[in-house]
Amino acid sequence: MDDWSFQMFEEKPKIEDLPLTPSISHPPLPTQLMPEESSRTSSFDGGYCSSYPSSSAATHPSPPGMLYSIENNSILQYYHSMETGLCSKRRIMYTNTGMDFILDTHANLQCPFTVNDLRPHDYRNFRGMLRHDFVMLFDYATRFPEFNSFTSHEKNMFYRQIVAVDFILSSAYYTAKLGQAHRQMVLTNGEYLNMDPLPMSGNEIDARRYFDCDEDFSKYRALMPMHIAIWEESIVPFSKLNVTFEEFCLLKALTVWQATYFKLTENGREKCRRQRNIIIGFLSKMCHSPGGGGEHRVGELLMSMNYLRESAQKLTTSYVMLTVFNVLNCDSMLHEMLNFQY
Numbered sequence: 001m002d003d004w005s006f007q008m009f010e011e012k013p014k015i016e017d018l019p020l021t022p023s024i025s026h027p028p029l030p031t032q033l034m035p036e037e038s039s040r041t042s043s044f045d046g047g048y049c050s051s052y053p054s055s056s057a058a059t060h061p062s063p064p065g066m067l068y069s070i071e072n073n074s075i076l077q078y079y080h081s082m083e084t085g086l087c088s089k090r091r092i093m094y095t096n097t098g099m100d101f102i103l104d105t106h107a108n109l110q111c112p113f114t115v116n117d118l119r120p121h122d123y124r125n126f127r128g129m130l131r132h133d134f135v136m137l138f139d140y141a142t143r144f145p146e147f148n149s150f151t152s153h154e155k156n157m158f159y160r161q162i163v164a165v166d167f168i169l170s171s172a173y174y175t176a177k178l179g180q181a182h183r184q185m186v187l188t189n190g191e192y193l194n195m196d197p198l199p200m201s202g203n204e205i206d207a208r209r210y211f212d213c214d215e216d217f218s219k220y221r222a223l224m225p226m227h228i229a230i231w232e233e234s235i236v237p238f239s240k241l242n243v244t245f246e247e248f249c250l251l252k253a254l255t256v257w258q259a260t261y262f263k264l265t266e267n268g269r270e271k272c273r274r275q276r277n278i279i280i281g282f283l284s285k286m287c288h289s290p291g292g293g294g295e296h297r298v299g300e301l302l303m304s305m306n307y308l309r310e311s312a313q314k315l316t317t318s319y320v321m322l323t324v325f326n327v328l329n330c331d332s333m334l335h336e337m338l339n340f341q342y
Contacts, residue, residue: 080246083248088102090112091109094112095112095113111177113178115179126328129333144275149271164316165259165308168234176235182236185231193227198228198231202220222325226315230311233307233310238307253275253279255305257272258276287301323335
C-alpha cells in the first residue's frame with residue numbers, strides 16, 4: 001500500500017511545528033539559506049514576486065532567511081521566485097524569445113510558453129528528459145529550504161522526486177494556463193499532443209497498419225498509453241481546479257515534500273514535517289482570505305496530491321520499462337536517475 005497520502009491527515013503535528021502560531025518563535029536559519037549560499041542561484045532567479053499588494057518587501061526583496069516569516073508573505077515569495085526562475089529557463093531553452101524580453105519579465109513569468117510557442121509532439125524523436133532538463137531542475141531543487149542539510153542519499157532521492165513531480169504538475173499547469181485543457185496536453189518542453197479526440201493507444205487490433213515500420217509502432221505503443229494516462233488521471237482533473245499561480249507554486253513544493261517524506265531518515269522526516277506544515281499553514285491562510293474559498297479550497301488542493309503523486313509514480317515506472325527494453329535513446333543521466341536505489 002502506498003500510504004504517503006494518509007500522512008497529512010493522520011499525523012498530528014508537534015506544537016513547535018505549527019508556523020502560524022504567533023507565540024512560537026521561528027526556527028533558526030538553516031545554513032543553506034545564508035546569504036553566501038543563496039548567491040549561487042542563477043541570475044534569472046532573482047526578484048521575489050507576489051500577487052499580493054505591494055509593500056517595502058516587494059520593492060526590496062526579502063533574503064531567503066525570511067522564509068519562515070508568515071506575516072510578510074515571504075514563503076509564497078520564495079517559492080514564487082523559484083518557479084518563475086524555472087519558467088524563464090524553459091522559455092530561454094525552448095522558445096525564440098529575445099533576451100531583452102526575458103530580462104524584463106522573468107520575475108513575473110507564470111508560464112514559459114504562449115500558444116504560438118507550442119510545437120507538435122513527435123514521438124519518433126522523443127528521448128525523454130535530456131541533460132539540459134536535469135540542469136534546470138537541479139538549480140530548482142537546490143533552492144529548496146534545508147536541502148543542503150540532507151545527507152547525500154537524501155539529496156539524491158529528493159532530486160529524483162522533483163524530476164517526476166515537475167513533469168506531471170508543471171505539464172498540468174501549463175496545459176490549464178494556456179486554455180487547452182480539453183484539447184491539447186502541453187509538455188514541459190513546449191510540445192503538445194492533441195487529446196480531443198483521444199489518440200489511439202497503439203494496442204488496438206489494427207493499429208500496426210498506421211505505421212511505416214515496426215520500430216515506430218513499438219515506440220508509439222510504449223509511449224502513448226503513458227501520455228493518455230497522465231492526461232486522464234492528472235491533467236484533466238487538475239485543470240478543473242483552476243489554480244492560481246500562487247497555489248500552483250505552493251502545491252508543487254508541498255507535493256515534493258510529501259512524496260519525499262517516507263524515503264528519508266527520521267531527521268530528514270522532521271525537516272519535511274516542518275516545511276510541509278509551513279506550506280499547509282500558508283495555503284490555509286491564503287484560502288481563508290476574502291474570496292479564497294476557505295476549508296473547501298484547502299481540501300481540494302490537498303486531495304489533488306493523491307492523483308498527482310500516483311501519476312508521478314506511474315511515470316517513473318514507465319520510464320524504467322522504456323530504458324530496460326531500450327525503446328528510447330535516453331540520455332545517460334536519465335539512466336542514472338532510474339537506476340538509483342532507494
